[in-house]
Amino acid sequence: MAQAVPDEVMMNADLIKDLADVAKDKALRQGVLMRIQETPNSSELVTYAPFTLFPTPVPKAVFLQALQVQIHFNTLVDKISQDPDFLREALASTIAVDDFTARLFRIHEQILKEGRSQSIVLGLNRSDYMLDQKNGKSSLKQIEINTVAASFAGISSRMPDVHRHVLKVAGQLEQSQKILDNNAAVGLAMGIAKAWELYGSDRAVIMFLVEENQRNIFDQRFIENELWMRNIPTIRKQFDDVLKTGFLDQEKRLFVDDHEVAVVYFRNGYMPENYISEQRWDARLLLERSRAVKCPDISTHLAGTKKVQQVLARPGVLEKFFPDQPQIVEQIIATFTGLYTLDMGTEGDKTVAMALAAPDQFVLKPQREGGGNNIYGSGISQVLEDGKDGTERMAYILMDKLHPKPGKNYLLRRDAPLEITNCLSELGVFGAYVRQGEEMVMNKCVGHLLRTKCSEDSDGGVAAGVAVLDNPLLI
Structure with missing residues (x-):
């Protein structure tokens, strides 16, 4: 893969050291921040979120393909969430052996039995891809779609200016102009704001349901800030707060700490360790039964499972969701491996x-x-x-x-050595949609995320401590 800068820059140790200092300071000024591991719930001491020194070249055609197919993935996830027979059949084998998925599915079944309390559906998802290299060509292949707690829309929105500045300081003015703006945080906030507006109560709040360990709080703060700028109030609560003060009134309106909640935005609740007690499962059920708009609701959460991804790749399955729309089916299938x-x-x-x-x-x-x-x-x-x-x-x-072609870069991490590294990258594309009843009120591709890791590392994201944030440099 091509490099963002020539070898004489990449191999100049003194220049690289200076650029790394410039990059870190720029990242801090831009708000590319995380709390430190030692004090994950305090903002007294923070550091830069890990990122690459240079942006990573990405073929323009493949990047645009990922953006264009996103609204179809939004539609697909939404259609799956409305098809209980499909979900039941697709997940039958999984829920027989996987207790966590089975618990989620039981809540889904209970909500179906009781009847959904809210006709407004909000989806904020991220479809992740790698560029598979075969016969000298790059093809876009989906790794997974995240329908719950898709992170780094906030911080990734601040990354373009970091790399533009680094490239300018490195004497690469032309390259710096190839980095696109990225307004993912604004896009996700637009989706949340639309759902809040449709809920129809000026006094009601957006509740960010968050983890106990909140190292990645600044990523979420960007979205919160966008909402406050629209005069939409937000609160941050954990499952235990819902247990202590949460209740439904006779109309199934959700109240937490005496705030009426219009939208529950899950940034927690996607891993078994998030449910350390039966009471937390009770809290999840309470939220799902409420009139609040859930992002995601339980059926949309299940639509993002790996098993559903595998079933969708079977011949003839996509056609059921897009009858008489062969071009859409073709665009989606082109991304499947x-x-x-x-x-x-x-x-x-x-x-x-x-x-x-x-x-x-x-x-x-x-x-x-x-x-x-x-x-x-x-x-x-x-x-x-x-x-x-x-x-x-x-x-x-x-x-x-998948076999993406490695490139060379420097991965900037707190207290890590500054050394050239063979790297692989993963492209994420954010989608936001809002449906009310049968009407799709909003369906957009709202931004992107590039994450890069050492080619020796098999798995893991930025929050997991393996990958770092990056920007695509379109070539």
Whole structure:
């Protein structure tokens, strides 16, 4: 892959040291911040969020393809969330063996039985891709779609100015002008604001449901700030706050700390460890039963599972959601890579045999979010050898391993050495949609995220401490 700067810049140790100092200071001035590991709930001591020294070149055609297909992925996720028969059938094997997905599904079933209390649906998602290299060509291939707590829209909105400044200081003025603006935080806030407006109460608040450990608070603050600028009040609460003070009135309006809640924006609740007690599951059910707009609601949360992703790749499935729209089906399918079932039966047995014969060619994916969960290489062999004849394997799907072309960059992390690194990048595209009843009120692609990691690291995101923030430099 091409570099953003020539070798004489990349290999000039003194210049690189100066540029790294310039870059860190610019990042701090732009608000590219995280709290430190030692005090994750205090803003007394903060550091820059990790990022690359230079932007990473990305082919313009592939980047535009990712933006253009996003509104179709928004529509697809929304259609899946409205199809209980599809979700039931797609997740049947998974919920038989994966307790976390099963618990979410039981809440989904209870809400269906009671009847949804709110006709407004808000989706803020992020579709993640890598550029797979085959025969000298880059093709856009989807890794996953995140329908819950898709992060880094806030901080990534501040990254373009950091890299523009670094390139200018490095004498690369022409390159600096190729970095696009990125207004992902504004776009997500627009979606939340529209849902709040449709809810119809000026006094009601947006509730950010957040984790106990809040290192990544500044990413969320950018979205909060956009809402406050529109005079829309926000509060930050945890599951335990909902347990202590949350209740529904006779009309199923949600109140927390005596605030009526118009929108619950989940930045928590996507991992098993978020539910350390039965009471937290009770809190999730309370939120789902309420009239508040949920982002995501439980069925949209389930639509983002890996198992659903695998089922969608089966021949003929997408056509059910886009009848008489072959061009949309084609655009979505073009982003799919090989996805294989591990259900019990002949097809699943073939998948196991294929994976054991060439484990380095695949990724084993559990139904988990948050980075650091996927299994590679010898780990695949170990999991499938141990459980090839048991139902435990149904908790996973198998995916072709993608082969992006590595590039060279410097990864700037607190207290890490400054050294040139072979890197791989992952492109995320943010989507926002709002539906009221049967009417799609808003459906937009609202921004992007580029994350880069050392090519030696198999898995993990920025919050997981593996990847760093980046910008695409369109070529």
